[in-house]
Amino acid sequence: MMEVELVGNAFCLDFTNTVNARPVARRDWLSTPEEALTWAAATGHPLQQIGDPAEDSAPETRDLRDLAAAREFRETVFRVFQPVAHGGSAPQEGLDRILAVYGEGVTQGHLSGQDGNFRLEWAPPRTVRVLMWEAATSAMELLTHGPLDRLGECPSCCWLFLDVSKNRRRRWCSMTTCGSRDKSRRYYSGKG
């Protein structure tokens, strides 16, 4: 079984890294309800239920539709942050979409106090919709508070991450996967 890798240092970035490579993914944690459950549990945002039970449709249809929406939102988050990682600007339609999903989350959520701070929370059950609202909230925080100057994209797999290292020289999603692959590639091609 594949392990869930979390290298983003922000929930919205881990959310957008649920595919292992772009444009052609060989691994997608949001492809089936079972995988989404595994991924969400590993990120500390566990799901109790995939679809929204308030909606009047068969559970399987609901699950697949909600996952499709989550996958679409994941690409929106990628479209917004990927150019920013290279000093470019985010597309307006993507920003509008993040704001819209965040707005939906705000109207459905409530503020809950914890450790002296407050944060947006949602009444159970935790569904894929809640996961999207959490990703949108995280994206809003990153957009409005940064640190966007620490945003990077792995040149090998296109994963996005915040470089929280002291010297700000992180290049790869992780040294153990893409970093070491590149190192051995250069070694074997004699460019060490």
Ligand SMILES: [Zn+2]
């Ligand atoms: Zn990578």
